[in-house]
Amino acid sequence: MFKNILFAAIMFLFFSSAVIMPHGDEKHKGKVEKVSTMQMENMHSQMNMEGESIHSDSLRQAKENETQEKDFDQIRKNVENSTVPTIIKAISLAAFIAGMAFLYLPRKKKENSNV
């Protein structure tokens, strides 16, 4: 019984990612909009205050500029629009219920357990 439940739980966790992927987060799908330009001749001439080349990773910088305009409330709203929070809450609740069930469901005592 225990092994069956453990097997079912592992399979559920394993396949949950496959269930989530086709539905939510379309906007998070990778789409290359800019490219990294690691040009050595510019490395010394165009440094920012932290000593990093401003051309070292334009993808990262583009993403930073994107998030700089957001505050936490905006991010929270965006996240709430995706299906991921619901999935996480469902899995969390499943873990909570599984834990409580194994703690409190009555089980037959083993004969040798009380010495």
Place this chain on the structure above:
Amino acid sequence: MSNSEILSEKKWSFNDFNYPVPEHAKNFGYTVGGVTVVGFILLAVTGIIMAFFITPTVNQAQQSVLELSSNPWGFWLRSFHRWLAEAVMFLIVLHVSRIIFTGSYRGSRKLNWFFGIGLLLITFTFLFSGTAVKWDQEGYEAYQHAVESIEMLPVIGTPLSEFIQGTAAVMRMFAVHTLVLPLFLLIFLIPHLVLMKLNGLSPLPGRKTTKTITFYDHVKKIFWWSFAIYGLISFLAMQFPVEIFPGPYAGVEMTKPPWIFLVLYQVEDWFGMTSLLVFPALIVTGLILIPYIDSKKDDYSLTRRIVVWGYIVVMAVFITFIINVAVTPPVQHLGM
């Protein structure tokens, strides 16, 4: 045949670790320490994942946290890490309470009590440094409090505060949070667990139990309690995500620290910044003295009652402080 020869010739199996433990090992009070260890493991796992995404510099730390949170899984991961940290702190308070109520700091367990105090201090520092690393308004205020109180330390105060200030501030807090503290945690946790095994599980006060369960039954209880508690924490982390504040803005104080630090916040309100050093030192001294005040094995001795009731009164006062600070607006402490 010597012991070492016997050990080297023995064929070990998992059943060798399934030794009998007292029946009360299945009580929640006696599993809470194990549940806390599971919490530390989860904190390590979530922290390691987050470390791949955090840029620990003054200019980029907060942005990198926001960037991580822009992804729904990252959003949950960060919130879960913080909720876990506060839950572990809460579980440690429960664990310490159980140790005091059952008098498990006496006799051969005194040394383990001292390792436990070390672990308590390390966990406090973990929570503090983790708050500072994200470098938003809350983190900045926490960091400034640390700088101002460290400056008051004799001899090492000035060089230490200079070391953690400047453009490398966040990087150094990050190094403390992810390298120094985990090392100290292991240094204190391993002997804590080894001593627990050597001493055996402490008895229930005033009762002699002959019944036993197996060690694996005890571990199963820890495992299922962990499932239930951290499952709930995970749910709460998504339902009530931990905020990332704007800023940081120098010269203003608009946030309050995590709940456990509100005790210090109240004392700082009354006695100023010096109390941030004096008050924790008093608490640690009090904890160190407990096994010396109550050293008799008698469960009904006067000193035992003094320690138990003293602890209850002190905790009641601390809870009052926490509630009082929670319902009042933040006040200016820095530079006062």
